[in-house]
Every structure is written in structure tokens, then in C-alpha cells.
Amino acid sequence: MRPTVALLLVTLIAGSSFAVTDQGAAVESAISQIRAGKPLAPADLSVLQAGVDEALASSPGNERALYAKALLDRAKGDRRQAKAVMEGLVKSSPAVAEYHATYGTLCFEVINTAGTFEQMSLASTGRAEYEKAIQLDSSLIEPRVGLGRFFLMAPGYAGGSYRKAEEQANALIALPDGKGEVFGRSLLGDIYADKGDWAKMEEQYNLAESAKGPNASPSIAMRGYAQALLTKKKDPAAALVVLERYRAVASADDAGPWYLTGEAKKALGDDEGAIAAYLKAVEIAPSAANSRYAIAQLLEKKRRFAEAAAQYREFASRFPADSRAAKAAEAAGRCEAMGK
Numbered sequence: 001m002r003p004t005v006a007l008l009l010v011t012l013i014a015g016s017s018f019a020v021t022d023q024g025a026a027v028e029s030a031i032s033q034i035r036a037g038k039p040l041a042p043a044d045l046s047v048l049q050a051g052v053d054e055a056l057a058s059s060p061g062n063e064r065a066l067y068a069k070a071l072l073d074r075a076k077g078d079r080r081q082a083k084a085v086m087e088g089l090v091k092s093s094p095a096v097a098e099y100h101a102t103y104g105t106l107c108f109e110v111i112n113t114a115g116t117f118e119q120m121s122l123a124s125t126g127r128a129e130y131e132k133a134i135q136l137d138s139s140l141i142e143p144r145v146g147l148g149r150f151f152l153m154a155p156g157y158a159g160g161s162y163r164k165a166e167e168q169a170n171a172l173i174a175l176p177d178g179k180g181e182v183f184g185r186s187l188l189g190d191i192y193a194d195k196g197d198w199a200k201m202e203e204q205y206n207l208a209e210s211a212k213g214p215n216a217s218p219s220i221a222m223r224g225y226a227q228a229l230l231t232k233k234k235d236p237a238a239a240l241v242v243l244e245r246y247r248a249v250a251s252a253d254d255a256g257p258w259y260l261t262g263e264a265k266k267a268l269g270d271d272e273g274a275i276a277a278y279l280k281a282v283e284i285a286p287s288a289a290n291s292r293y294a295i296a297q298l299l300e301k302k303r304r305f306a307e308a309a310a311q312y313r314e315f316a317s318r319f320p321a322d323s324r325a326a327k328a329a330e331a332a333g334r335c336e337a338m339g340k
Helices: 003-010 025-035 042-058 063-075 079-092 097-109 116-136 142-153 162-173 181-195 198-209 218-231 236-249 256-267 271-284 289-301 305-318 325-338
Strands: none
Touching (some): 097 142, 142 162, 181 198, 181 218, 256 271, 271 289, 289 305, 305 325
């Protein structure tokens, strides 16, 4: 799954129709905080985990606590474990649209760590879960974004279709009170970027930036626009212009503009500027795995071996479930040897 996709999906705030009792308050708080998409420090995750673990200890079959556990596993980088929990939940509670949507997202989030045949199965399952979620609740945003991006990214023989992707984008824009407009416009922007229609791409991202409604967020629009300029148009200089505006409106706990600034500066050959931007992202969000890995790689490239080794070690320690953890540990050893 491309970074754009993951970044959009984790920003979705889905309202819950479940009643919150005193006993379940900690669980619902964990679900709400994680689904808000804001980075959470390890200490905060530990507090949420303690409440969820307590709920599961008293009632192992508590489905809301299991759902919170899956979201916590995902937040900590263990997406395979989260997917396993969600697979059980969609079987035990097949009428809950939210569970199908989250399971669909996790299927796509683990796809890059799977073999070829498993990837095909995951894509098929993820698509089916999104479609089931929409069938159960057509007002949900997450499955429409996910399904639209599946249609955008998949090859034609696997179901990919610009027309179908646009249908999901337009359905998002048509949701009541404009609650899906920023996501629908951003999806249309990505579709036009994929087609190479830069004028329409810019138009849609500008509309996304000025969208109204309960989920409206210029940051979401600017993030998607900068990502499209970087990955599709291959124009890091233009991306930096957007990112300057993004940084001006981003919340204090949003590491996104700094990570993307690092990506743009790296593409322009400004390694020192990229390192500085990635470090800012890590300072804001210690859980910013991509930024930390990029720092280590650039430090190694600059032959700053001791610093690179420390960053690789920190990455392997913080993100043991990440598919790059073993490579990071190996690279740390290599850098330590080179630094002697």
C-alpha cells in the first residue's frame, strides 16, 4: 500500500454507535484515540494497553476490547497480529461494518510483506471486506477510500478501473454534510495524478483544501497533494512549495510535513536538509518509523557510521515487527564495523 493510502486511512474518524458503559470506558477511549489518527507516544499506548488488557482479563471474549487490541497492535506496527484479531471479529460479529472496514485496511497494509500468491488472496479479501462494510453502512468513509484506491492501484486484470475509483470518490463527495468531501476530492486528485492530468490534479486538491464539513482538513489535502507531486509528477521542488503551506497549518503533533519535506529534499540531492527534516519528524513522533529508517540510511551514505549505527539500532529496537527490523540490525553491525 502506498504511503498516501495509509496516511489517508489513519486520519479517518469513524463515529461509533456502541453505548459506552463505565466498565467499557477505557476500551472505547482507546478505540477513539487510536482511530483519531494522531501519533501516540509509547507511554500513551502503554496506558491504553493496560485498560484494554484489564478488560480482556475480566472478559476474554469482549469484542470491543478485542477490537481495541487490534487497533493497538496496528498502532505499534504489528499489523499481522492485528489482522488475525480482526479476522476473528468479522467472523464472530459479521453485521458490524466498522470491523469489516478495519479488516479490509489491514489486509492491504500487510500485502507488501506477503508472497505473490498471498498478495492476490489479501487483495481479494481486502476488496470484499470493503464492499461488505459499504453494504452494511454506506455512510462509512474508510471502506470507500480504501476501495477507491484499490480500483486506482490494481491492474485491470485484477479489477483496477479509473471509472470505479471515480465512482467511490464521487460517492464520498455526495455524503451528507460534506463529511466525505476532503477524502473524495483527494482521491480524485490522485486519480488525475495517475493519469498525468496535472491541471485537474491541482484543481481537485485545491478543492479538497477548501472543503467544508466535519472532517474537513487542509492538512489532509496538502499531504495528498505533496505526495502526488513527489511520487507521480516527480516534482520535489513543487512539493516543497505545498509543504511550506502544510507546515504552516499542521498541528504540533503532525510529523507528516517533515517526513515529506525529507523525501523532497532527498530527491533534490540535499541529504543534509533531508536528515534535518527527518529528525524533526522523529522529534515530533518517535513512532515515525519511515523517517528513522531514512535518517539511518542517509547517515550511512554520508559515512557518519556511529550515528547511522545508533539510528539503525533504535529502529530495530522500537519496531521489531517491521519487515525492515532484521535489515536494520544487520546494517547497524555493518556501520559499527566500518566506524572502527
